[in-house]
Every structure is written in structure tokens, then in C-alpha cells.
Amino acid sequence: MRFQSVLILLTMLKVTGVLLPARAARADEPESTVLAGGLKSRRPLVKNPGSGATTPLGSAAQGKSTGGKPYSNQTRQQLERSKRSYEELIREHEQKLADYRKNPLSQDNKGLLKNQPPDVQQKIIEGRIKELERQLEKQRSELEKINEAIRALPSKD
Amino acid sequence: MQIHLSQLALLLTRLSESYEERGYDSVRIDDMDLYWIVQPPEWTDLQHEPPLCVGSLKDDWEALQRVLEGQMPTSVDFDRLAAVLRAVSERLAR
Numbered sequence A: 001m002r003f004q005s006v007l008i009l010l011t012m013l014k015v016t017g018v019l020l021p022a023r024a025a026r027a028d029e030p031e032s033t034v035l036a037g038g039l040k041s042r043r044p045l046v047k048n049p050g051s052g053a054t055t056p057l058g059s060a061a062q063g064k065s066t067g068g069k070p071y072s073n074q075t076r077q078q079l080e081r082s083k084r085s086y087e088e089l090i091r092e093h094e095q096k097l098a099d100y101r102k103n104p105l106s107q108d109n110k111g112l113l114k115n116q117p118p119d120v121q122q123k124i125i126e127g128r129i130k131e132l133e134r135q136l137e138k139q140r141s142e143l144e145k146i147n148e149a150i151r152a153l154p155s156k157d
Numbered sequence B: 001m002q003i004h005l006s007q008l009a010l011l012l013t014r015l016s017e018s019y020e021e022r023g024y025d026s027v028r029i030d031d032m033d034l035y036w037i038v039q040p041p042e043w044t045d046l047q048h049e050p051p052l053c054v055g056s057l058k059d060d061w062e063a064l065q066r067v068l069e070g071q072m073p074t075s076v077d078f079d080r081l082a083a084v085l086r087a088v089s090e091r092l093a094r
Helices: A005-015 A020-028 A030-038 A076-102 A118-152 B005-021 B057-068 B075-092
Strands: A002-004 A045-047 A054-056 B026-028 B034-037 B053-056
Touching (some): A076 A118
Antiparallel strands (some): B034 B053
16 A cells, blocks of 8 residues: 555545635635645635635634535435445445454454454454444435435425 | 634645655555554543444555545545544654
């Protein structure tokens, strides 16, 4: 596993949506070009939700653009796509957890598990199962938010 | 304390650029894999000894690669990226 520091991190943030506000601001605002691209300013800025403008922290710009209701700014098509994606992800994750429960050593990538005394091995296996379950819970809870947003949409008819 | 997502991007850019200027290009973490995690809500409850979970850096990185390839990100990906950043930090500090 080789970590290409800048490029991969920035691409990851872009994909996860973290970088999108800064990039959008760069397209709209000459001021942001310096801040997002060259990082010339040490003054923390935040994109003003919905306006495309960048304003200093501590202003009225703080707060969620969706008014505390996640996904409420998305179209039915976007929500349905997210729903399918999460359902697929959850299915894969459930399979992964089942595989791990069946044979934990099959995923012992570096031999870190098999070389441990049995009591430590047991702790690692239990901890790994707990973590995979917690990840699943998070994904299911996110899917529920998407489903709620779909239910809150006006009827198609 | 309010965390603005756009500031996370700025911080990562600043950190990455700063280390690039110092001559770092990439960091090898492929000899690391399993790690202990204290999950919420226990991780901020200092009154009790927390139960431990186990994460996998290999697993985290593979999942993050899928995000790069177009898989929809989830909040779990923030945890994964955090774990990778921690491993990178450990290597940078050596």
C-alpha cells in the first residue's frame, strides 16, 4: 500500500464531497482562487451555503444548507441512486462480515492474527467483528436517512 | 467548535503541501494492517475503560480506492481516511 500524499488525498476529498465547496468557489470567485489553490491566506474561510460566496468563519454563514434535514436538497433521481448504492454496499458488507465470522484467518493480511496467543487472537477477532458491525450500522442508518428523504418527497402522481 | 467540511479540505491541502515542500512524496504503510479503535460513545467517556474494536488499514485503503473509482462515499469513509492519516502521521514522525 503506497500512499501518494497530495494527489490521492485531494481526489478523495473531492470524491467524498469535502472539496466541492472550495472548488465551486474557485470557479465563481477570483478571491477563492488564491485561497483554495495557493492557500495564500491564513484566515479560515467557509463557503456560504447556497450563495457560492466565501465568508469568514463566525459569520451567519454557519449551518447546514439543508436546514438540518440531510438529503432534502436532492432530487428523487439522486436519492434513488444513493439508495441503490447504499443497498449494494450493505449487501457486500454483510457478506464480508459473514465471511469473516466463518474464517477470520482468511483475512489475516499480514499474519498479525495467527501469530498471536489464543486470548489475544480472540480479542482481535471479536474487535474486528464489532467494528464491521458498527460500520454496517452506520451504513444502514445512512440508508434510513435516504429512505426518509424519499418518503418526504411529493408523490409522483 | 464547529467543523466546516470545506476547512478539512483546506487543512489537508496545507498539510500535504507542507510535507511535499519538505521532500516527502509518498509514505509506505504496507507493513501495517490491524489497529485498535475505541468507538463512540466510549471514546469520549473517560470515566470507564473502553471496549476495543479492530480496524484494518488494508481494508480501509481498499474501500477508499473504491470511492476514488466512483463508489458512493459513506460516513465510514471518514473513519477510514482518519485511520490512514494516522498511519501516515506515524510514518512521517519517524
